[in-house]
Amino acid sequence: MSAPLLTVRDLRSYLATDQGVVRAVDGVSFTVGEAEIVGIVGESGSGKSVTCRTIVGLMPSGMTHISGEVIYHPHGDASILTARQAELQSLRGSQLAMIFQDPMTALNPVVNVGDQVIEAVQAHAKVSTGEARSRAVSLLRRVGIPAPEQRMRDYPFQFSGGMLQRALIAIALASSPRLLLADEPTTSLDVIIQDQILSLLLDLQQDTGMSMILVSHDLAVISEVCDRILVMYAGQVVEEGPAADVITAPRHPYTRALLDAVPQGEQRGQLRSITGSPPSLIDVPGGCRFAPRCRLATQECLSWETELIEISGPGRLARCLRHDEVERSPQWQASDSA
Amino acid sequence: MSAGWAASPSELLMKAATRASARRRSAVRRRLTLIAGLAMLVLAIAAITLAPILVSQPPNTIDALNTLAPPLTPDHLLGTDQFGRDVLSRILYGGRIDLAIAFGATSVTLVSGTIIGLVAGYLGGRWDSVLMRIVDLFFAFPFLVLVIAIIAMLGPSIFNMFVAIWITSWVAYARIMRAQTVVAKRQQYVLAARALGYGRLRVMFRHILPNFASAVIIFSMVDAVGNIILAASLGFLGLGAQPPAPEWGTMISDGQNYILSAWWLATIPGLAVVFVGIAFSLIGDGLADLLRAGDR
Numbered sequence: 254m255s256a257p258l259l260t261v262r263d264l265r266s267y268l269a270t271d272q273g274v275v276r277a278v279d280g281v282s283f284t285v286g287e288a289e290i291v292g293i294v295g296e297s298g299s300g301k302s303v304t305c306r307t308i309v310g311l312m313p314s315g316m317t318h319i320s321g322e323v324i325y326h327p328h329g330d331a332s333i334l335t336a337r338q339a340e341l342q343s344l345r346g347s348q349l350a351m352i353f354q355d356p357m358t359a360l361n362p363v364v365n366v367g368d369q370v371i372e373a374v375q376a377h378a379k380v381s382t383g384e385a386r387s388r389a390v391s392l393l394r395r396v397g398i399p400a401p402e403q404r405m406r407d408y409p410f411q412f413s414g415g416m417l418q419r420a421l422i423a424i425a426l427a428s429s430p431r432l433l434l435a436d437e438p439t440t441s442l443d444v445i446i447q448d449q450i451l452s453l454l455l456d457l458q459q460d461t462g463m464s465m466i467l468v469s470h471d472l473a474v475i476s477e478v479c480d481r482i483l484v485m486y487a488g489q490v491v492e493e494g495p496a497a498d499v500i501t502a503p504r505h506p507y508t509r510a511l512l513d514a515v516p517q518g519e520q521r522g523q524l525r526s527i528t529g530s531p532p533s534l535i536d537v538p539g540g541c542r543f544a545p546r547c548r549l550a551t552q553e554c555l556s557w558e559t560e561l562i563e564i565s566g567p568g569r570l571a572r573c574l575r576h577d578e579v580e581r582s583p584q585w586q587a588s589d590s591a
Numbered sequence: 592m593s594a595g596w597a598a599s600p601s602e603l604l605m606k607a608a609t610r611a612s613a614r615r616r617s618a619v620r621r622r623l624t625l626i627a628g629l630a631m632l633v634l635a636i637a638a639i640t641l642a643p644i645l646v647s648q649p650p651n652t653i654d655a656l657n658t659l660a661p662p663l664t665p666d667h668l669l670g671t672d673q674f675g676r677d678v679l680s681r682i683l684y685g686g687r688i689d690l691a692i693a694f695g696a697t698s699v700t701l702v703s704g705t706i707i708g709l710v711a712g713y714l715g716g717r718w719d720s721v722l723m724r725i726v727d728l729f730f731a732f733p734f735l736v737l738v739i740a741i742i743a744m745l746g747p748s749i750f751n752m753f754v755a756i757w758i759t760s761w762v763a764y765a766r767i768m769r770a771q772t773v774v775a776k777r778q779q780y781v782l783a784a785r786a787l788g789y790g791r792l793r794v795m796f797r798h799i800l801p802n803f804a805s806a807v808i809i810f811s812m813v814d815a816v817g818n819i820i821l822a823a824s825l826g827f828l829g830l831g832a833q834p835p836a837p838e839w840g841t842m843i844s845d846g847q848n849y850i851l852s853a854w855w856l857a858t859i860p861g862l863a864v865v866f867v868g869i870a871f872s873l874i875g876d877g878l879a880d881l882l883r884a885g886d887r
Binding site: 343344347351354361364373 | 780784785797798
């Protein structure tokens with residue numbers, strides 16, 4: 254693995270709500286290397302987005318309790334979670350950029366697209382407006398917006414979803430960040446556009462050599478693009494490893510179940526799903542958090558103080574006692590699980 | 592007609608076209624209130640600006656031979672008061688004071704209240720608590736009593752009336768804008784702006800304010816009416832403009848002694864207040880319709 258760019262250590266993000274404390278992210282650790290694309294998969298509510306937002310310091314301050322360390326190596330060895338607001342602000346945008354799930358709402362509706370790109374260019378670099386404008390045009394052209402000079406004058410509502418996501422990518426790239434956090438960048442787009450946006454992101458990543466964290470609930474998307482995959486469940490990482498390994502030889506029953514739930518091309522029949530629902534993150538049960546839905550679960554799993562176990566292969570981790578049986582077990586059927 | 596239940600394509604197109612033109616018509620109709628309000632306001636402003644040309648007699652000139660002349664007397668279109676001062680002249684010159692209050696008092700509280708609400712809502716936490724408790728404090732007092740107390744402390748004058756309004760009526764704007772900002776903070780484009788490392792001021796004034804200012808702007812029109820009426824009330828109570836200054840409230844107050852013998856003295860300034868009040872109300876209504884339509 255290349256030199257680390259970002260190290261996340263035991264990150265916890267707890268949110269205070271009326272019902273109680275939600276442990277949205279509960280002890281997540283990982284690193285992102287230079288020019289590496291790390292994918293985070295998991296179902297809704299598994300803590301993927303909160304992890305991203307916590308890293309860039311976008312959680313609402315009053316009601317979140319955050320602990321752990323996020324080290325951005327070019328910025329020194331101190332955790333940026335404890336950095337001053339101004340310091341973090343200069344880091345955001347210029348070094349760390351983020352793109353969001355729904356492009357339709359991620360742009361300011363009353364400012365035209367061109368001005369928003371120009372604003373992003375000027376936010377972290379002292380350049381004249383004329384220069385910023387020409388950079389904005391070339392950025393928009395780079396992300397594949399046709400006739401950018403004309404489209405600059407348009408307002409967000411005049412753009413299609415795919416074009417908006419391209420514009421947002423242009424804005425995120427305006428100050429050449431070294432790490433791009435893409436929080437479900439293709440979820441709200443149709444399949445063809447999804448593919449275009451993914452290839453664009455991959456292209457840009459290869460051009461600029463930036464690192465990327467790609468969050469998605471879509472295994473197909475993740476496996477296509479990422480070097481390494483983290484699988485999250487109920488606020489924890491349950492499996493980690495090189496993308497190809499995780500997809501072909503899952504070592505956690507949850508990953509296996511997710512893979513089995515992907516419809517296979519020619520095979521028709523009932524769609525497989527994972528029965529049950531994830532545990533409440535307010536009253537987290539002890540033991541393995543997936544055990545109640547797991548087919549391989551034993552009595553031991555319910556009381557096991559879970560940890561990521563190092564298994565064969567470089568950088569392979571799984572939070573499962575029976576990780577060596579996962580691969581051999583028969584296909585996950587809806588009727589199988591408890 | 593009897594043959595098919597399905598309309599032919601051309602019929603459908605015709606219907607769609609009719610609907611579209613109906614929508615255009617209703618768009619004009621929706622602006623009608625706004626246009627009417629603006630027209631009334633422009634008329635009022637034109638009249639008070641051109642007062643020296645429209646009337647020959649200055650507002651405070653006494654004509655002892657022509658006291659209490661009824662309206663439509665030659666040279667005194669709206670009659671004269673107990674000192675023979677021309678009522679039309681006094682209405683027009685008095686309008687300068689009342690409209691100055693509508694604009695001067697309202698614009699200052701609009702700006703200050705909006706900024707305070709924006710800051711409280713955006714920064715949240717301690718700032719929010721402190722600023723909103725101050726707002727609560729102001730709301731806890733009866734408004735008029737508070738204004739009167741401040742004027743009583745500073746001494747009755749037009750300027751002190753401005754000061755009293757500035758001190759007290761920003762709170763409504765602050766409360767409205769704060770509520771809007773709390774909603775705005777959760778919008779993804781605001782989050783995105785923060786993720787780009789934009790500073791607080793930039794996020795507040797460039798990304799939140801333009802999207803959420805419509806509520807306070809609409810309210811300011813209602814507030815402008817309120818301020819004219821407040822000025823008139825304070826004038827009536829003798830706390831605003833001081834005689835012989837021609838201010839509508841003061842004129843109503845003076846005229847009430849003659850209500851049975853010379854009804855026009857109190858009635859005409861009252862109608863002037865109503866006219867300007869309706870103008871602002873129509874503008875507020877029209878703006879609300881227009882901005883609400885823009886949201887869709």
